[in-house]
Amino acid sequence: MYSPKDIIDLLAANVRRTRNPFGVPKRLMNRWWKGLELPARADTLLYTGLMYQAAPYIEQTTSMLERFEDSKWAPYIGYARWMPNYLAGLGLYLMADGKEKTRAAGTLKNIVRILQSSGIRFGYRPELDFYSGILLYDLGDLDGFLEHARFVADRLQQAGVRRLITVDPHTTYALKVLYHKYLGTRLEVKTYFELAQFPPAGGDRSDTTGPVVVHDPCFYGRYLELSEVPNRLLTGLGYHCVPVRNSGPFTSCCGGPAESISPKQSREIMQRRVEELQATGAPIVAMCPICMGNLRKSGAQVEDLSTFLARAA
CATH class of the missing domain: 3.40.50 (Rossmann fold)
Structure with a gap:
Protein backbone atom coordinates (compact mmCIF):
# COMPACT_ATOMS: atom_id res chain seq x y z
CA MET A 1 0.00 0.00 0.00
CA TYR A 2 1.20 3.49 -0.81
CA SER A 3 1.29 6.26 1.76
CA PRO A 4 -2.18 7.86 1.60
CA LYS A 5 -0.66 11.27 2.35
CA ASP A 6 1.77 10.99 -0.57
CA ILE A 7 -1.04 10.05 -2.96
CA ILE A 8 -3.35 12.79 -1.71
CA ASP A 9 -0.61 15.42 -1.92
CA LEU A 10 0.22 14.35 -5.48
CA LEU A 11 -3.39 14.40 -6.64
CA ALA A 12 -4.10 17.71 -4.90
CA ALA A 13 -1.05 19.30 -6.51
CA ASN A 14 -2.23 18.17 -9.94
CA VAL A 15 -5.74 19.50 -9.32
CA ARG A 16 -4.40 22.88 -8.21
CA ARG A 17 -2.12 23.21 -11.23
CA THR A 18 -4.16 21.64 -14.02
CA ARG A 19 -7.69 21.24 -12.56
CA ASN A 20 -7.62 17.45 -12.95
CA PRO A 21 -5.91 14.72 -10.88
CA PHE A 22 -3.63 13.50 -13.67
CA GLY A 23 -2.01 16.69 -14.86
CA VAL A 24 -3.06 16.10 -18.48
CA PRO A 25 -3.79 19.42 -20.22
CA LYS A 26 -7.52 19.90 -20.68
CA ARG A 27 -7.13 20.78 -24.35
CA LEU A 28 -5.72 17.28 -24.90
CA MET A 29 -8.04 15.40 -22.58
CA ASN A 30 -11.34 16.93 -23.66
CA ARG A 31 -11.67 16.67 -27.44
CA TRP A 32 -14.67 14.35 -27.88
CA TRP A 33 -17.07 17.20 -28.72
CA LYS A 34 -15.16 18.53 -31.72
CA GLY A 35 -17.16 18.25 -34.93
CA LEU A 36 -20.51 17.71 -33.19
CA GLU A 37 -21.58 21.36 -33.48
CA LEU A 38 -23.33 21.37 -30.12
CA PRO A 39 -24.84 24.75 -29.25
CA ALA A 40 -23.04 26.83 -26.65
CA ARG A 41 -26.08 28.92 -25.75
CA ALA A 42 -28.67 26.90 -23.89
CA ASP A 43 -30.55 26.95 -20.60
CA THR A 44 -29.25 23.46 -19.83
CA LEU A 45 -25.66 22.31 -20.30
CA LEU A 46 -24.21 18.85 -20.67
CA TYR A 47 -21.53 18.46 -18.00
CA THR A 48 -19.15 15.49 -18.22
CA GLY A 49 -16.88 16.36 -15.31
CA LEU A 50 -14.10 14.88 -17.50
CA MET A 51 -14.59 11.47 -15.89
CA TYR A 52 -15.03 9.38 -19.04
CA GLN A 53 -12.22 11.36 -20.66
CA ALA A 54 -10.00 10.52 -17.68
CA ALA A 55 -10.62 6.76 -17.88
CA PRO A 56 -7.63 5.99 -20.17
CA TYR A 57 -5.32 7.92 -17.85
CA ILE A 58 -6.72 6.21 -14.77
CA GLU A 59 -6.00 2.86 -16.39
CA GLN A 60 -2.44 3.85 -17.27
CA THR A 61 -1.74 5.38 -13.86
CA THR A 62 -3.11 2.46 -11.84
CA SER A 63 -1.18 0.02 -14.01
CA MET A 64 2.04 1.79 -13.06
CA LEU A 65 1.03 2.04 -9.41
CA GLU A 66 0.27 -1.67 -9.28
CA ARG A 67 3.64 -2.48 -10.80
CA PHE A 68 5.57 -0.62 -8.10
CA GLU A 69 3.32 -1.21 -5.09
CA ASP A 70 5.25 -2.79 -2.19
CA SER A 71 8.51 -2.33 -4.11
CA LYS A 72 11.52 -0.33 -2.93
CA TRP A 73 10.33 2.51 -5.19
CA ALA A 74 6.92 2.94 -3.55
CA PRO A 75 8.09 5.40 -0.84
CA TYR A 76 9.30 7.79 -3.54
CA ILE A 77 5.89 8.29 -5.15
CA GLY A 78 5.43 11.57 -3.29
CA TYR A 79 8.32 13.17 -5.15
CA ALA A 80 6.33 12.98 -8.38
CA ARG A 81 4.50 16.15 -7.38
CA TRP A 82 7.71 18.12 -7.95
CA MET A 83 7.88 17.09 -11.59
CA PRO A 84 6.82 19.90 -13.97
CA ASN A 85 3.12 19.32 -14.57
CA TYR A 86 3.34 19.95 -18.32
CA LEU A 87 5.99 17.24 -18.61
CA ALA A 88 4.17 14.66 -16.47
CA GLY A 89 0.81 15.40 -18.08
CA LEU A 90 2.11 15.21 -21.62
CA GLY A 91 3.92 11.97 -20.85
CA LEU A 92 0.77 10.39 -19.45
CA TYR A 93 -1.22 11.59 -22.45
CA LEU A 94 1.22 9.91 -24.82
CA MET A 95 1.31 6.65 -22.84
CA ALA A 96 -2.47 6.24 -22.50
CA ASP A 97 -4.13 3.73 -24.82
CA GLY A 98 -5.52 5.40 -27.94
CA LYS A 99 -8.29 2.80 -28.23
CA GLU A 100 -9.47 3.65 -24.73
CA LYS A 101 -9.54 7.35 -25.63
CA THR A 102 -11.71 6.50 -28.63
CA ARG A 103 -13.96 4.33 -26.49
CA ALA A 104 -14.45 7.14 -23.96
CA ALA A 105 -15.28 9.63 -26.70
CA GLY A 106 -17.74 7.14 -28.18
CA THR A 107 -19.56 6.83 -24.86
CA LEU A 108 -20.06 10.59 -24.63
CA LYS A 109 -21.22 10.75 -28.25
CA ASN A 110 -23.72 7.99 -27.47
CA ILE A 111 -25.06 10.08 -24.59
CA VAL A 112 -25.48 13.07 -26.90
CA ARG A 113 -27.38 10.86 -29.34
CA ILE A 114 -29.65 9.56 -26.56
CA LEU A 115 -30.47 13.05 -25.33
CA GLN A 116 -31.11 14.38 -28.82
CA SER A 117 -33.37 11.46 -29.74
CA SER A 118 -35.27 12.06 -26.48
CA GLY A 119 -36.01 15.62 -27.54
CA ILE A 120 -33.86 17.21 -24.83
CA ARG A 121 -32.57 20.67 -25.65
CA PHE A 122 -29.10 21.27 -24.26
CA GLY A 123 -25.77 22.85 -25.03
CA TYR A 124 -22.15 22.18 -24.27
CA ARG A 125 -19.42 24.60 -23.25
CA PRO A 126 -16.08 22.82 -22.94
CA GLU A 127 -14.49 25.82 -21.23
CA LEU A 128 -16.93 25.32 -18.32
CA ASP A 129 -16.62 21.54 -18.14
CA PHE A 130 -14.28 20.90 -15.20
CA TYR A 131 -13.39 17.90 -13.08
CA SER A 132 -15.54 18.04 -9.92
CA GLY A 133 -12.76 17.27 -7.42
CA ILE A 134 -14.59 14.23 -6.06
CA LEU A 135 -11.49 12.05 -5.60
CA LEU A 136 -10.02 14.53 -3.14
CA TYR A 137 -13.23 14.29 -1.13
CA ASP A 138 -13.19 10.48 -1.32
CA LEU A 139 -9.63 10.40 0.02
CA GLY A 140 -10.39 12.77 2.89
CA ASP A 141 -8.80 15.98 1.60
CA LEU A 142 -11.80 18.20 2.33
CA ASP A 143 -9.80 21.42 2.14
CA GLY A 144 -8.39 20.52 -1.27
CA PHE A 145 -11.82 19.48 -2.49
CA LEU A 146 -13.45 22.71 -1.32
CA GLU A 147 -10.75 24.87 -2.86
CA HIS A 148 -11.31 23.25 -6.23
CA ALA A 149 -15.10 23.09 -5.85
CA ARG A 150 -15.24 26.84 -5.23
CA PHE A 151 -13.27 27.42 -8.42
CA VAL A 152 -15.72 25.28 -10.42
CA ALA A 153 -18.84 26.69 -8.75
CA ASP A 154 -17.66 30.26 -9.30
CA ARG A 155 -17.12 29.65 -13.01
CA LEU A 156 -20.58 28.14 -13.39
CA GLN A 157 -22.20 30.94 -11.42
CA GLN A 158 -20.42 33.65 -13.41
CA ALA A 159 -21.69 32.03 -16.61
CA GLY A 160 -25.24 31.96 -15.24
CA VAL A 161 -25.48 28.16 -15.37
CA ARG A 162 -28.34 26.68 -13.35
CA ARG A 163 -29.20 23.36 -14.99
CA LEU A 164 -26.76 20.56 -15.76
CA ILE A 165 -27.01 17.11 -17.33
CA THR A 166 -24.39 14.77 -15.91
CA VAL A 167 -23.03 11.49 -17.25
CA ASP A 168 -21.38 9.69 -14.32
CA PRO A 169 -22.17 9.02 -10.64
CA HIS A 170 -19.12 10.75 -9.15
CA THR A 171 -19.73 14.08 -10.84
CA THR A 172 -23.47 13.83 -10.20
CA TYR A 173 -23.01 13.32 -6.47
CA ALA A 174 -20.43 16.09 -6.20
CA LEU A 175 -22.52 18.71 -8.01
CA LYS A 176 -25.91 17.70 -6.66
CA VAL A 177 -25.05 16.92 -3.04
CA LEU A 178 -21.57 18.06 -2.01
CA TYR A 179 -21.51 21.45 -3.77
CA HIS A 180 -24.88 22.27 -2.24
CA LYS A 181 -23.89 21.00 1.22
CA TYR A 182 -20.58 22.84 1.47
CA LEU A 183 -20.96 25.80 -0.90
CA GLY A 184 -24.70 26.38 -0.94
CA THR A 185 -24.99 26.08 -4.72
CA ARG A 186 -28.46 25.64 -6.17
CA LEU A 187 -27.74 23.77 -9.36
CA GLU A 188 -30.45 21.60 -10.88
CA VAL A 189 -28.63 18.38 -11.72
CA LYS A 190 -30.06 15.43 -13.64
CA THR A 191 -28.33 12.40 -15.11
CA TYR A 192 -28.75 11.80 -18.82
CA PHE A 193 -30.60 8.54 -18.24
CA GLU A 194 -33.19 10.27 -16.04
CA LEU A 195 -34.07 12.37 -19.09
CA ALA A 196 -33.92 9.57 -21.68
CA GLN A 197 -37.23 8.64 -23.29
CA PHE A 198 -37.96 5.73 -25.61
CA PRO A 199 -41.12 4.27 -27.09
CA PRO A 200 -42.05 0.81 -25.78
CA ALA A 201 -40.08 -2.12 -27.15
CA GLY A 202 -41.45 -3.49 -30.38
Missing part, protein backbone atom coordinates in the same frame (compact mmCIF):
# COMPACT_ATOMS: atom_id res chain seq x y z
CA GLY A 203 -40.81 -6.32 -32.77
CA ASP A 204 -38.23 -4.29 -34.67
CA ARG A 205 -36.03 -4.26 -31.57
CA SER A 206 -35.95 -8.00 -30.96
CA ASP A 207 -32.33 -8.18 -32.10
CA THR A 208 -31.19 -5.87 -29.29
CA THR A 209 -32.87 -7.59 -26.36
CA GLY A 210 -31.69 -10.30 -24.02
CA PRO A 211 -30.64 -10.84 -20.41
CA VAL A 212 -28.35 -8.30 -18.73
CA VAL A 213 -27.16 -7.72 -15.18
CA VAL A 214 -26.79 -4.14 -13.97
CA HIS A 215 -23.90 -3.16 -11.71
CA ASP A 216 -25.06 -0.25 -9.56
CA PRO A 217 -22.26 2.23 -8.81
CA CYS A 218 -22.04 3.15 -5.14
CA PHE A 219 -23.13 6.77 -5.62
CA TYR A 220 -26.15 5.88 -7.76
CA GLY A 221 -27.17 2.89 -5.67
CA ARG A 222 -26.45 3.91 -2.09
CA TYR A 223 -26.64 7.68 -2.02
CA LEU A 224 -28.61 9.04 -4.98
CA GLU A 225 -31.06 6.12 -5.09
CA LEU A 226 -31.24 6.03 -8.88
CA SER A 227 -30.83 2.29 -9.41
CA GLU A 228 -34.38 1.74 -10.59
CA VAL A 229 -34.12 4.21 -13.48
CA PRO A 230 -31.62 2.27 -15.65
CA ASN A 231 -33.43 -0.97 -14.89
CA ARG A 232 -36.73 0.56 -15.94
CA LEU A 233 -35.24 1.89 -19.18
CA LEU A 234 -33.64 -1.42 -20.08
CA THR A 235 -36.80 -3.35 -19.25
CA GLY A 236 -38.82 -0.95 -21.39
CA LEU A 237 -36.50 -1.67 -24.29
CA GLY A 238 -37.08 -5.39 -23.95
CA TYR A 239 -34.05 -6.43 -21.92
CA HIS A 240 -34.40 -8.82 -19.00
CA CYS A 241 -32.55 -7.40 -15.99
CA VAL A 242 -31.29 -10.41 -14.07
CA PRO A 243 -31.17 -9.83 -10.28
CA VAL A 244 -27.73 -9.81 -8.67
CA ARG A 245 -26.95 -10.66 -5.07
CA ASN A 246 -26.00 -7.12 -4.00
CA SER A 247 -27.67 -4.18 -5.72
CA GLY A 248 -29.37 -0.84 -5.14
CA PRO A 249 -28.59 0.59 -1.69
CA PHE A 250 -26.73 -2.64 -0.88
CA THR A 251 -24.60 -2.71 -4.01
CA SER A 252 -21.06 -4.05 -3.81
CA CYS A 253 -18.22 -1.67 -4.64
CA CYS A 254 -16.15 -2.34 -7.77
CA GLY A 255 -12.98 -1.45 -5.87
CA GLY A 256 -12.18 1.52 -8.08
CA PRO A 257 -11.95 4.20 -5.36
CA ALA A 258 -9.13 2.26 -3.67
CA GLU A 259 -6.99 2.08 -6.82
CA SER A 260 -4.83 5.09 -6.05
CA ILE A 261 -3.94 3.91 -2.55
CA SER A 262 -3.63 0.16 -3.10
CA PRO A 263 -4.19 -1.32 -6.56
CA LYS A 264 -3.82 -4.82 -5.11
CA GLN A 265 -6.62 -4.35 -2.58
CA SER A 266 -8.70 -2.73 -5.30
CA ARG A 267 -8.26 -5.83 -7.45
CA GLU A 268 -9.36 -8.10 -4.59
CA ILE A 269 -12.55 -6.07 -4.09
CA MET A 270 -13.15 -6.02 -7.84
CA GLN A 271 -12.79 -9.78 -8.14
CA ARG A 272 -15.44 -10.39 -5.49
CA ARG A 273 -17.86 -8.11 -7.31
CA VAL A 274 -17.13 -9.69 -10.68
CA GLU A 275 -17.89 -13.12 -9.23
CA GLU A 276 -21.27 -11.87 -8.00
CA LEU A 277 -22.12 -10.40 -11.40
CA GLN A 278 -20.85 -13.33 -13.45
CA ALA A 279 -22.84 -15.76 -11.31
CA THR A 280 -25.94 -14.46 -13.12
CA GLY A 281 -24.58 -15.61 -16.49
CA ALA A 282 -25.65 -12.34 -18.13
CA PRO A 283 -23.63 -9.56 -19.82
CA ILE A 284 -22.73 -6.81 -17.36
CA VAL A 285 -24.06 -3.26 -17.72
CA ALA A 286 -22.09 -0.48 -15.99
CA MET A 287 -22.79 3.25 -15.87
CA CYS A 288 -19.59 4.62 -14.40
CA PRO A 289 -16.18 4.95 -16.09
CA ILE A 290 -14.40 3.90 -12.89
CA CYS A 291 -16.53 0.78 -12.51
CA MET A 292 -16.21 0.01 -16.20
CA GLY A 293 -12.44 0.14 -16.18
CA ASN A 294 -12.05 -1.82 -12.98
CA LEU A 295 -14.49 -4.61 -13.84
CA ARG A 296 -12.93 -5.06 -17.27
CA LYS A 297 -9.56 -5.78 -15.69
CA SER A 298 -10.93 -9.20 -14.79
CA GLY A 299 -11.65 -9.96 -18.42
CA ALA A 300 -15.40 -9.75 -17.80
CA GLN A 301 -17.77 -8.70 -20.58
CA VAL A 302 -18.87 -5.20 -19.55
CA GLU A 303 -20.61 -2.51 -21.58
CA ASP A 304 -21.70 0.99 -20.65
CA LEU A 305 -25.40 1.69 -20.18
CA SER A 306 -25.20 4.31 -22.93
CA THR A 307 -24.21 1.62 -25.44
CA PHE A 308 -27.46 -0.26 -24.83
CA LEU A 309 -29.61 2.87 -24.83
CA ALA A 310 -27.98 4.31 -27.96
CA ARG A 311 -29.03 1.23 -29.94
CA ALA A 312 -32.63 2.31 -29.45
CA ALA A 313 -32.00 6.04 -29.99
Whole structure:
Protein backbone atom coordinates (compact mmCIF):
# COMPACT_ATOMS: atom_id res chain seq x y z
CA MET A 1 0.00 0.00 0.00
CA TYR A 2 1.20 3.49 -0.81
CA SER A 3 1.29 6.26 1.76
CA PRO A 4 -2.18 7.86 1.60
CA LYS A 5 -0.66 11.27 2.35
CA ASP A 6 1.77 10.99 -0.57
CA ILE A 7 -1.04 10.05 -2.96
CA ILE A 8 -3.35 12.79 -1.71
CA ASP A 9 -0.61 15.42 -1.92
CA LEU A 10 0.22 14.35 -5.48
CA LEU A 11 -3.39 14.40 -6.64
CA ALA A 12 -4.10 17.71 -4.90
CA ALA A 13 -1.05 19.30 -6.51
CA ASN A 14 -2.23 18.17 -9.94
CA VAL A 15 -5.74 19.50 -9.32
CA ARG A 16 -4.40 22.88 -8.21
CA ARG A 17 -2.12 23.21 -11.23
CA THR A 18 -4.16 21.64 -14.02
CA ARG A 19 -7.69 21.24 -12.56
CA ASN A 20 -7.62 17.45 -12.95
CA PRO A 21 -5.91 14.72 -10.88
CA PHE A 22 -3.63 13.50 -13.67
CA GLY A 23 -2.01 16.69 -14.86
CA VAL A 24 -3.06 16.10 -18.48
CA PRO A 25 -3.79 19.42 -20.22
CA LYS A 26 -7.52 19.90 -20.68
CA ARG A 27 -7.13 20.78 -24.35
CA LEU A 28 -5.72 17.28 -24.90
CA MET A 29 -8.04 15.40 -22.58
CA ASN A 30 -11.34 16.93 -23.66
CA ARG A 31 -11.67 16.67 -27.44
CA TRP A 32 -14.67 14.35 -27.88
CA TRP A 33 -17.07 17.20 -28.72
CA LYS A 34 -15.16 18.53 -31.72
CA GLY A 35 -17.16 18.25 -34.93
CA LEU A 36 -20.51 17.71 -33.19
CA GLU A 37 -21.58 21.36 -33.48
CA LEU A 38 -23.33 21.37 -30.12
CA PRO A 39 -24.84 24.75 -29.25
CA ALA A 40 -23.04 26.83 -26.65
CA ARG A 41 -26.08 28.92 -25.75
CA ALA A 42 -28.67 26.90 -23.89
CA ASP A 43 -30.55 26.95 -20.60
CA THR A 44 -29.25 23.46 -19.83
CA LEU A 45 -25.66 22.31 -20.30
CA LEU A 46 -24.21 18.85 -20.67
CA TYR A 47 -21.53 18.46 -18.00
CA THR A 48 -19.15 15.49 -18.22
CA GLY A 49 -16.88 16.36 -15.31
CA LEU A 50 -14.10 14.88 -17.50
CA MET A 51 -14.59 11.47 -15.89
CA TYR A 52 -15.03 9.38 -19.04
CA GLN A 53 -12.22 11.36 -20.66
CA ALA A 54 -10.00 10.52 -17.68
CA ALA A 55 -10.62 6.76 -17.88
CA PRO A 56 -7.63 5.99 -20.17
CA TYR A 57 -5.32 7.92 -17.85
CA ILE A 58 -6.72 6.21 -14.77
CA GLU A 59 -6.00 2.86 -16.39
CA GLN A 60 -2.44 3.85 -17.27
CA THR A 61 -1.74 5.38 -13.86
CA THR A 62 -3.11 2.46 -11.84
CA SER A 63 -1.18 0.02 -14.01
CA MET A 64 2.04 1.79 -13.06
CA LEU A 65 1.03 2.04 -9.41
CA GLU A 66 0.27 -1.67 -9.28
CA ARG A 67 3.64 -2.48 -10.80
CA PHE A 68 5.57 -0.62 -8.10
CA GLU A 69 3.32 -1.21 -5.09
CA ASP A 70 5.25 -2.79 -2.19
CA SER A 71 8.51 -2.33 -4.11
CA LYS A 72 11.52 -0.33 -2.93
CA TRP A 73 10.33 2.51 -5.19
CA ALA A 74 6.92 2.94 -3.55
CA PRO A 75 8.09 5.40 -0.84
CA TYR A 76 9.30 7.79 -3.54
CA ILE A 77 5.89 8.29 -5.15
CA GLY A 78 5.43 11.57 -3.29
CA TYR A 79 8.32 13.17 -5.15
CA ALA A 80 6.33 12.98 -8.38
CA ARG A 81 4.50 16.15 -7.38
CA TRP A 82 7.71 18.12 -7.95
CA MET A 83 7.88 17.09 -11.59
CA PRO A 84 6.82 19.90 -13.97
CA ASN A 85 3.12 19.32 -14.57
CA TYR A 86 3.34 19.95 -18.32
CA LEU A 87 5.99 17.24 -18.61
CA ALA A 88 4.17 14.66 -16.47
CA GLY A 89 0.81 15.40 -18.08
CA LEU A 90 2.11 15.21 -21.62
CA GLY A 91 3.92 11.97 -20.85
CA LEU A 92 0.77 10.39 -19.45
CA TYR A 93 -1.22 11.59 -22.45
CA LEU A 94 1.22 9.91 -24.82
CA MET A 95 1.31 6.65 -22.84
CA ALA A 96 -2.47 6.24 -22.50
CA ASP A 97 -4.13 3.73 -24.82
CA GLY A 98 -5.52 5.40 -27.94
CA LYS A 99 -8.29 2.80 -28.23
CA GLU A 100 -9.47 3.65 -24.73
CA LYS A 101 -9.54 7.35 -25.63
CA THR A 102 -11.71 6.50 -28.63
CA ARG A 103 -13.96 4.33 -26.49
CA ALA A 104 -14.45 7.14 -23.96
CA ALA A 105 -15.28 9.63 -26.70
CA GLY A 106 -17.74 7.14 -28.18
CA THR A 107 -19.56 6.83 -24.86
CA LEU A 108 -20.06 10.59 -24.63
CA LYS A 109 -21.22 10.75 -28.25
CA ASN A 110 -23.72 7.99 -27.47
CA ILE A 111 -25.06 10.08 -24.59
CA VAL A 112 -25.48 13.07 -26.90
CA ARG A 113 -27.38 10.86 -29.34
CA ILE A 114 -29.65 9.56 -26.56
CA LEU A 115 -30.47 13.05 -25.33
CA GLN A 116 -31.11 14.38 -28.82
CA SER A 117 -33.37 11.46 -29.74
CA SER A 118 -35.27 12.06 -26.48
CA GLY A 119 -36.01 15.62 -27.54
CA ILE A 120 -33.86 17.21 -24.83
CA ARG A 121 -32.57 20.67 -25.65
CA PHE A 122 -29.10 21.27 -24.26
CA GLY A 123 -25.77 22.85 -25.03
CA TYR A 124 -22.15 22.18 -24.27
CA ARG A 125 -19.42 24.60 -23.25
CA PRO A 126 -16.08 22.82 -22.94
CA GLU A 127 -14.49 25.82 -21.23
CA LEU A 128 -16.93 25.32 -18.32
CA ASP A 129 -16.62 21.54 -18.14
CA PHE A 130 -14.28 20.90 -15.20
CA TYR A 131 -13.39 17.90 -13.08
CA SER A 132 -15.54 18.04 -9.92
CA GLY A 133 -12.76 17.27 -7.42
CA ILE A 134 -14.59 14.23 -6.06
CA LEU A 135 -11.49 12.05 -5.60
CA LEU A 136 -10.02 14.53 -3.14
CA TYR A 137 -13.23 14.29 -1.13
CA ASP A 138 -13.19 10.48 -1.32
CA LEU A 139 -9.63 10.40 0.02
CA GLY A 140 -10.39 12.77 2.89
CA ASP A 141 -8.80 15.98 1.60
CA LEU A 142 -11.80 18.20 2.33
CA ASP A 143 -9.80 21.42 2.14
CA GLY A 144 -8.39 20.52 -1.27
CA PHE A 145 -11.82 19.48 -2.49
CA LEU A 146 -13.45 22.71 -1.32
CA GLU A 147 -10.75 24.87 -2.86
CA HIS A 148 -11.31 23.25 -6.23
CA ALA A 149 -15.10 23.09 -5.85
CA ARG A 150 -15.24 26.84 -5.23
CA PHE A 151 -13.27 27.42 -8.42
CA VAL A 152 -15.72 25.28 -10.42
CA ALA A 153 -18.84 26.69 -8.75
CA ASP A 154 -17.66 30.26 -9.30
CA ARG A 155 -17.12 29.65 -13.01
CA LEU A 156 -20.58 28.14 -13.39
CA GLN A 157 -22.20 30.94 -11.42
CA GLN A 158 -20.42 33.65 -13.41
CA ALA A 159 -21.69 32.03 -16.61
CA GLY A 160 -25.24 31.96 -15.24
CA VAL A 161 -25.48 28.16 -15.37
CA ARG A 162 -28.34 26.68 -13.35
CA ARG A 163 -29.20 23.36 -14.99
CA LEU A 164 -26.76 20.56 -15.76
CA ILE A 165 -27.01 17.11 -17.33
CA THR A 166 -24.39 14.77 -15.91
CA VAL A 167 -23.03 11.49 -17.25
CA ASP A 168 -21.38 9.69 -14.32
CA PRO A 169 -22.17 9.02 -10.64
CA HIS A 170 -19.12 10.75 -9.15
CA THR A 171 -19.73 14.08 -10.84
CA THR A 172 -23.47 13.83 -10.20
CA TYR A 173 -23.01 13.32 -6.47
CA ALA A 174 -20.43 16.09 -6.20
CA LEU A 175 -22.52 18.71 -8.01
CA LYS A 176 -25.91 17.70 -6.66
CA VAL A 177 -25.05 16.92 -3.04
CA LEU A 178 -21.57 18.06 -2.01
CA TYR A 179 -21.51 21.45 -3.77
CA HIS A 180 -24.88 22.27 -2.24
CA LYS A 181 -23.89 21.00 1.22
CA TYR A 182 -20.58 22.84 1.47
CA LEU A 183 -20.96 25.80 -0.90
CA GLY A 184 -24.70 26.38 -0.94
CA THR A 185 -24.99 26.08 -4.72
CA ARG A 186 -28.46 25.64 -6.17
CA LEU A 187 -27.74 23.77 -9.36
CA GLU A 188 -30.45 21.60 -10.88
CA VAL A 189 -28.63 18.38 -11.72
CA LYS A 190 -30.06 15.43 -13.64
CA THR A 191 -28.33 12.40 -15.11
CA TYR A 192 -28.75 11.80 -18.82
CA PHE A 193 -30.60 8.54 -18.24
CA GLU A 194 -33.19 10.27 -16.04
CA LEU A 195 -34.07 12.37 -19.09
CA ALA A 196 -33.92 9.57 -21.68
CA GLN A 197 -37.23 8.64 -23.29
CA PHE A 198 -37.96 5.73 -25.61
CA PRO A 199 -41.12 4.27 -27.09
CA PRO A 200 -42.05 0.81 -25.78
CA ALA A 201 -40.08 -2.12 -27.15
CA GLY A 202 -41.45 -3.49 -30.38
CA GLY A 203 -40.81 -6.32 -32.77
CA ASP A 204 -38.23 -4.29 -34.67
CA ARG A 205 -36.03 -4.26 -31.57
CA SER A 206 -35.95 -8.00 -30.96
CA ASP A 207 -32.33 -8.18 -32.10
CA THR A 208 -31.19 -5.87 -29.29
CA THR A 209 -32.87 -7.59 -26.36
CA GLY A 210 -31.69 -10.30 -24.02
CA PRO A 211 -30.64 -10.84 -20.41
CA VAL A 212 -28.35 -8.30 -18.73
CA VAL A 213 -27.16 -7.72 -15.18
CA VAL A 214 -26.79 -4.14 -13.97
CA HIS A 215 -23.90 -3.16 -11.71
CA ASP A 216 -25.06 -0.25 -9.56
CA PRO A 217 -22.26 2.23 -8.81
CA CYS A 218 -22.04 3.15 -5.14
CA PHE A 219 -23.13 6.77 -5.62
CA TYR A 220 -26.15 5.88 -7.76
CA GLY A 221 -27.17 2.89 -5.67
CA ARG A 222 -26.45 3.91 -2.09
CA TYR A 223 -26.64 7.68 -2.02
CA LEU A 224 -28.61 9.04 -4.98
CA GLU A 225 -31.06 6.12 -5.09
CA LEU A 226 -31.24 6.03 -8.88
CA SER A 227 -30.83 2.29 -9.41
CA GLU A 228 -34.38 1.74 -10.59
CA VAL A 229 -34.12 4.21 -13.48
CA PRO A 230 -31.62 2.27 -15.65
CA ASN A 231 -33.43 -0.97 -14.89
CA ARG A 232 -36.73 0.56 -15.94
CA LEU A 233 -35.24 1.89 -19.18
CA LEU A 234 -33.64 -1.42 -20.08
CA THR A 235 -36.80 -3.35 -19.25
CA GLY A 236 -38.82 -0.95 -21.39
CA LEU A 237 -36.50 -1.67 -24.29
CA GLY A 238 -37.08 -5.39 -23.95
CA TYR A 239 -34.05 -6.43 -21.92
CA HIS A 240 -34.40 -8.82 -19.00
CA CYS A 241 -32.55 -7.40 -15.99
CA VAL A 242 -31.29 -10.41 -14.07
CA PRO A 243 -31.17 -9.83 -10.28
CA VAL A 244 -27.73 -9.81 -8.67
CA ARG A 245 -26.95 -10.66 -5.07
CA ASN A 246 -26.00 -7.12 -4.00
CA SER A 247 -27.67 -4.18 -5.72
CA GLY A 248 -29.37 -0.84 -5.14
CA PRO A 249 -28.59 0.59 -1.69
CA PHE A 250 -26.73 -2.64 -0.88
CA THR A 251 -24.60 -2.71 -4.01
CA SER A 252 -21.06 -4.05 -3.81
CA CYS A 253 -18.22 -1.67 -4.64
CA CYS A 254 -16.15 -2.34 -7.77
CA GLY A 255 -12.98 -1.45 -5.87
CA GLY A 256 -12.18 1.52 -8.08
CA PRO A 257 -11.95 4.20 -5.36
CA ALA A 258 -9.13 2.26 -3.67
CA GLU A 259 -6.99 2.08 -6.82
CA SER A 260 -4.83 5.09 -6.05
CA ILE A 261 -3.94 3.91 -2.55
CA SER A 262 -3.63 0.16 -3.10
CA PRO A 263 -4.19 -1.32 -6.56
CA LYS A 264 -3.82 -4.82 -5.11
CA GLN A 265 -6.62 -4.35 -2.58
CA SER A 266 -8.70 -2.73 -5.30
CA ARG A 267 -8.26 -5.83 -7.45
CA GLU A 268 -9.36 -8.10 -4.59
CA ILE A 269 -12.55 -6.07 -4.09
CA MET A 270 -13.15 -6.02 -7.84
CA GLN A 271 -12.79 -9.78 -8.14
CA ARG A 272 -15.44 -10.39 -5.49
CA ARG A 273 -17.86 -8.11 -7.31
CA VAL A 274 -17.13 -9.69 -10.68
CA GLU A 275 -17.89 -13.12 -9.23
CA GLU A 276 -21.27 -11.87 -8.00
CA LEU A 277 -22.12 -10.40 -11.40
CA GLN A 278 -20.85 -13.33 -13.45
CA ALA A 279 -22.84 -15.76 -11.31
CA THR A 280 -25.94 -14.46 -13.12
CA GLY A 281 -24.58 -15.61 -16.49
CA ALA A 282 -25.65 -12.34 -18.13
CA PRO A 283 -23.63 -9.56 -19.82
CA ILE A 284 -22.73 -6.81 -17.36
CA VAL A 285 -24.06 -3.26 -17.72
CA ALA A 286 -22.09 -0.48 -15.99
CA MET A 287 -22.79 3.25 -15.87
CA CYS A 288 -19.59 4.62 -14.40
CA PRO A 289 -16.18 4.95 -16.09
CA ILE A 290 -14.40 3.90 -12.89
CA CYS A 291 -16.53 0.78 -12.51
CA MET A 292 -16.21 0.01 -16.20
CA GLY A 293 -12.44 0.14 -16.18
CA ASN A 294 -12.05 -1.82 -12.98
CA LEU A 295 -14.49 -4.61 -13.84
CA ARG A 296 -12.93 -5.06 -17.27
CA LYS A 297 -9.56 -5.78 -15.69
CA SER A 298 -10.93 -9.20 -14.79
CA GLY A 299 -11.65 -9.96 -18.42
CA ALA A 300 -15.40 -9.75 -17.80
CA GLN A 301 -17.77 -8.70 -20.58
CA VAL A 302 -18.87 -5.20 -19.55
CA GLU A 303 -20.61 -2.51 -21.58
CA ASP A 304 -21.70 0.99 -20.65
CA LEU A 305 -25.40 1.69 -20.18
CA SER A 306 -25.20 4.31 -22.93
CA THR A 307 -24.21 1.62 -25.44
CA PHE A 308 -27.46 -0.26 -24.83
CA LEU A 309 -29.61 2.87 -24.83
CA ALA A 310 -27.98 4.31 -27.96
CA ARG A 311 -29.03 1.23 -29.94
CA ALA A 312 -32.63 2.31 -29.45
CA ALA A 313 -32.00 6.04 -29.99
